[in-house]
Amino acid sequence: MSVVTPVVSPVLTPEVMSSRRPTGALLRSALGLRRTQIGFGLVLLIVAIAFIGPLVAPHGANDFVGTPNTPSVPGALFGTDHIGQDVWSRFLHGGLTILALAAAATGLGLTLGVAVGLVAAYSRNVLDDVLMRIMDVILAFPQIMLALVAIATVGPNPATIILAVGLTTMPRVARVTRGAAQPVVERDFVAAAEAIGVPRFRILLSEIFPNVLSPLLVEGSLRLTYAIGVIAALAFLGFTTNPGSADWGLMIQENYIALTVQPWGVVLPVAAIALLTVGTGLVGDGIARAAAGIDRSRGAA
Amino acid sequence: GTSSSTTGPSAAASPKRGGSFRLGVTGGGANDIIDGQNIVTKPDQARLVAGFETLLEYDEDYKLQTTGLAESVTQDAPDQWTIRVKQGITFHDGKTLSADDVIYSLRRILTGSEGLFGNAGLMSVDPNNMTKMDDRTVRLKLKQADSTIADQLGQYYNGVVPVGYTRSGPQNGTGPYKVQSFNKGQQSVHVRNANYWRSGQPYFDQVTVIDFPDPSAQVNALLSGQIDAMTDIPFAQITVVKAHGGLAVLEGNGAGWLPLCMAIDMPPFDNNDVRQAFRLIADRNALLQQVLSGHGRVANDLYSPFDPAFDSSLPQRHQDIAQAKALLKKAGRENMVVDLHTTDGAAGMVDSANVFATQAAAAGVTINVHNDPNYYGDQYLKLAFSVDFWGTRNYLPQVANGSLPTAPYNECHWPPKGSNYVSLYQQALAEVDTGKRADIIHQMQKLEYDQGGYIIPFFNNLVDAYNTKVQGFRVSKATLNLDSFGHGFRTIWFA
Amino acid sequence: MVKPAIVVDRLHIAIRGSGLEIVNDLSFAIAPGEVLGLVGESGSGKTTVGLALLGHARRGAEIVGGSVRIGDIDVLELDSAARTRLRGRVISYVPQDPASALNPALRIGTQLREVLEAHGFGKSGDERRARIAEMMREVALPDTARFLRNYPHELSGGQQQRIGLAIAFACRPRVIVLDEPTTGLDVTTQAHVLDTVRELASTHGVAALYVSHDLAVVGTLASRVAVMYAGRIIELGPASEMFSASSHPYTQRLIVAIPHLTGGRELVGIAGHAPSPGRRPPGCAFEPRCTFALPECREAMPALRSIGQVHDVRCVRAEDVLHHAPTRSGEVPHDADRRVVQPVLALQGVHAAYRRTTVLHDINFEIAPHECLALVGESGSGKTTLARSIAGLHSDRWGAITFQGTPLQKVARARPREVRRSIQYVFQNPYGSLNPRRTIRQIVSQPLEVFGSVKKGQIDERVAAMLQRVSLTAAYADRFPDQLSGGERQRVAIARALICDPSILICDEVTSALDVSVQAAIVELLHGLQRDLGLAMLFVTHNLPLVRSIAQRVAVMSRGRIVELGGVAQVLETPRDAYTLRLLADTPSLEAALETAAS
Amino acid sequence: MLDRPGAATGPARTGGIRMFILRRILQGLLVLVLVSIVVFAATQALPGDPARAILGRTATPASLAALREQLHLNRPVLDQYVTWATGLLHGDAGTSLAAQEPVAKLLGDRFINTAFLLLCSGLISIPLSILIGAYAALWRDRPFDVATSLITLVFAALPEFVVGVALVVLFATTVFHFLPAITLIPPGGRPWEQPIALILPTLTLVLAVTPYVVRIMRASMVEVLESDYVEMARLKGLPERLVLRRHALPNALGPTFQVIAINLAYLAGGVIVVEYIFNYAGIGGALRDAVANRDIPVVQALAMSIAGLYVILNLLADIATILVTPRLRTRL
């Protein structure tokens, strides 16, 4: 008698049924975590303040509303700052600059870093060494120090700060990217692509890059927190972009002297910055955990 | 400006010897120096006056007195002065002060390459025409008539140094304290000069001058008792210090000033209407309130208020936006945009710029403030619009420093071409009769008041703080902080 | 019958929280000195059971019911301290993957010693040292201090595995659990390990549970075999009966799926794959794949009933099954007209190296169209290197590789598009060869985009067609690799190769990562394709029996040299080279299994 | 999967390590050379006239001319680089433009002060964070873990100067008064002569660094605890503390060392802010000062030494990692 010819069983497992992008899945499952939700909440809150603040601020950023450094002034919710401007209004006005700077710097750093990291990992030859040594050179300077010198050199304009922070972010990102990409480069699907002659650039972009996304998301959020920190610290040390303009970093520097008398001028921006960094940190954390989860199940599959 | 409220203790309490006094001074850095005749950073002032003294001295009303090293300084003729030093004054190394030292000191100042601070003011002294009359007497023949020599000799930075003195050599002065150790950017330790010529003084065994880049660290140090006095307390902290038991604030109403400087030969300020408009934009009281929290006096675009010849009859300028707009319209400069350069060189410089920028907006003028760490670099004195800071001086000396073509710090490029300002200055110098000289000075001040490049919103008080266990501080019009550091730390003591 | 050393009774293990059962109502006993084989395909719950015997459940799983008695103590009742004392002393465990189970940071000597110390085995340091030396000899490893100072990564896979055994046997336990101790080892090493296990078990009267997915291996070792499917034992009986008179459809299919060393025949895989926990049907878990299935099979899981005194089975139709044992189709046809045509691929004096070490020496052979040449040899013999050299993935090689007469550049990228298209490569591990972040459609259609051979519009249907060809459905196109079973992934990999309609297919151990049943299905597929499409094929494997079922000619490789090359039957039946002989001897096969079972 | 025996065998190992360290040192030197070039180029780029920057507001044309003359800033660049680099090799970092003193003399004490501050912070934060991280991993998802992960997040989020100022307000000036607000190190004095003055700066730095290390340590510890060999160690019946101390911890440390190194290097940057707050006479203040003064030799010296510190720390980290992960040795 004959043997049954094989037909694929119609039995489909649920995960086979549901078909979703891993990256999207990663974010989704990350968002499932409480910490990620809180993190996003915080980030959104601060971003909202930064964008909507200027519209709802009771006073102009530079209006003189009362005696300097007085916590309680009629019409000034959180009192006045070092030159008698309304702290609350300046706070509402001051978010955009530092957010923009930090975001731009981090973006720059990520882009460059990822590029370098991928190329280094994929070219398993001297180019790898060269690139990584160059990264080492940059790494050898503390971010803040390099920023200090750069700013002293060309003056504290936004471009300088973005460039300085961005460039010092690059090598750290590059390291992570390279680390994550190295095992991927050895995977057979890369060889498979090479075997049919897929162009190198495409291999980097569509074969390797997607597979290092999850660590990058985490790194990205971490870098953002660093960037914010550095930019704030620069302001604290007195190196900021256009003075007089409301800017959280600048506010801290201007009012830090009055901390014990009129804390709000420092507390508000610091709190905002801290919440923002905590937020991004939480998000990164969530993504990391989710990624760990996903990658583990994939590894076990 | 409140001064009475914070007067130091009555001098009645009899001074006591002993103790180690620690002073915190704002600023300082690796470029600190100790030099009997020059300063770079603020702490240098304290170190200078601890070790060196001048021939003449200003009293607490900014009047010249012969309490210094000179027993007399007289103008024998418009272009001749005679200096006679007191008897039995010795330097730290025991050598007695003589005419030679005076000559050497003046020569050193006049040697351009030394780059000393007093150089500009003593231009008219002829280094090759100083004659030693006797051991204690020197006669100066001037290149040109100059009646301000005495003023210059009273400036703290024109200290008397012994023959052969160099900055790198031993710090040998007549002052109450000898340098024991000096670490640039950190601190210097000065020990009591045992055979100081003023009997009984000084009182401390030791004085330590500490640099503080960060004012709030300075305040914290004072609060936590790690220093006994500090210069330039941030206005914000005044309430804190007052509230804190055992601390007091010393507010000397000196005549330091933070001008906004318009270069009168550079667009847009080469048009006096624009300058006038800007002068009318400034709300001087608001600036005083915002920048100094009121710790100062409203000014009238003129400097040297303590000069007997200061013309206080000129009408006080007030803000007048409408008028300013009109003038700008006239000058075809409506809605103009201009850069204003400033730096953290002295407290309030950045804030002044910002506040003025805000006020200017009302007149449709957009001012972009640039806070430039490299401000005193190449472009200094080449800027159209900038902020600067000055200390207390009488009129003519100040002019020599800042308002003549030959002046080292002429931010405004004053005077305008074809003006008789310079010749007026020469006359004033030559004029021996104070009354006549005052008239000439009034003319000069009128010129600056009407056409000058300075906007001077206020004179700022020197606000310092100290621990009340320190006695002897007096409220004065002194040029330097803390009553000129308690006259080189010799009139103060621990209770 | 002697009192069993260990008795497992109604064991239930579930995924923590969910209550989904991984292992369901599992009972068996093992007598001292007896080896019980536990077989089943990947995911059936073997490891979970094995660990449960030591009262351990992996993170996320928990033991929810039943008992595990060793002598008169119930392992599951013990507190953690007592359990710790038990483990490694009374019952010990040999892990599935020695490479990862040995601490990379500790010398093997330390890892041996610490278990003795932990259980106070041996009074003095000397005694322990003596015991360790003894152990090393028992597992046929050098007992020198020098060797003990090695770190795990400095040992070969086989050596590592034997260290695992040594550790397990160190304290002379009464029961030992071996979890696929030979997976990933080449046959020779495997043979060594199996012998060692047999030795130790019998000489020390240790009751052993031998977990494996390879019936043949189990057959050579175990006296009784339990077959697991989807967390349940579906058949349990003496090894002999299992092979000769298996009464469960699944067991039968497993046996049919095993390639035969003697007399090649088409393999028959089992369609579909076992349901994972939580997706197991209420009735018989095998029912969806079962050819004997009755309606009632859907209702409830058949009880384990005994047929014959020590033979239990979970099937309502056990008797019919027994009598309808599936027959095996005949020999794989050997086409003789190989030589007349020009070869597709020809290698002359090919050498390859990694930096200074040359790993391939003077390789010569040809492959004709329609022909499948099998390349066999132990691990490390250079098979992959050779395959990769042909595919243009290993550039450090010299000697001539000609494709349809024209010599090939070393690097794939340098080769003309036509050539890249015509030579296709299928990788050893389907889990690594598919980009987890791309859909099946993207993966399969990639060659089309590179070669631009097909218009945008038709890509999808080509992909669909290819998926059909490898007996998947178009529905798979939108999924991601991690949503497919191993077999399905390998099919996708094959589809990606076929979509270029190549003239030669290089398969590097395409089945070694898969279960036998799946392996059979894949081989079936490849064979069909080769036959229908007239593909030439280089089939790399270390599984000799498999060669029979797919290749016409076989090349035997050892240490980078081809030691024997000829027709399959001729090489396997009358081998000339000593190495081939040893390879054959070491290969565990059903025949051998049946013999041991019979004896 | 199958792990093929590595190439190296017993005896080759030590040689491997020596080779490795040697290579690392060479790489480090290479990096330093590159750094020196970068530093030199960068400092050359500093615009403006150093002389002016140094004399600042008090500069007079005369004094400027004098200073320029004496700085001879008008020699060819390459010439300047060579003299500078060779100078460095002989431990002579030139003369500070601002202070008119040898850089070595100017920075000597400051180096010792900063180094000691870093040392204290390191010695406290490293073991602390390793401990916390390990236990967080061990008690994964339990209250302790959750608490740590939140606290570390918050502290990672707070800039040093906030922490520093908060500490001063709390312990020195406003709330309590039992700690000095600033650190006054008398010239020639040594920081360890007045330990209590070190408490606040150290604490600030510790709080700045610990969070990152804790998080990494936790991550790699979790990784290790999941590993087969830890499971195996348990199945071998080893007592739990042994499993942790001998099997888990060493393997978890490997990846952590790198991060520790990076963070210590990062400390060297964070110290700038901290020294500013506490008026601590260290290289941080010197740097800020030198940058403001365009004191090129000092900036160069500081940049070089901080880079050197970084290179050394990484070298140590690599070696430490190698020592705890034998597998790497054969890969060398």
Ligand SMILES: Nc1ncnc2c1ncn2[C@@H]1O[C@H](COP(=O)(O)OP(=O)(O)OP(=O)(O)O)[C@@H](O)[C@H]1O
């Ligand atoms: N800790 C766990 N959490 C969740 N599911 C688990 C866990 N352990 C095992 N499983 C599931 O239980 C089933 C059996 O796993 P197990 O590892 O015992 O199978 P196996 O027979 O050993 O497979 P293999 O032959 O691949 O080793 C699998 O489907 C697996 O996904």
Ligand SMILES: Nc1ncnc2c1ncn2[C@@H]1O[C@H](COP(=O)(O)OP(=O)(O)OP(=O)(O)O)[C@@H](O)[C@H]1O
């Ligand atoms: N990347 C590499 N670097 C150095 N040597 C290698 C590398 N890959 C393989 N080798 C060596 O080359 C030889 C052949 O390896 P290859 O993978 O071709 O063997 P194989 O027959 O495919 O083994 P397996 O059956 O385990 O796949 C082995 O000795 C191996 O140690």
Ligand SMILES: [Mg+2]
């Ligand atoms: Mg298993």
Ligand SMILES: [Mg+2]
């Ligand atoms: Mg292989």
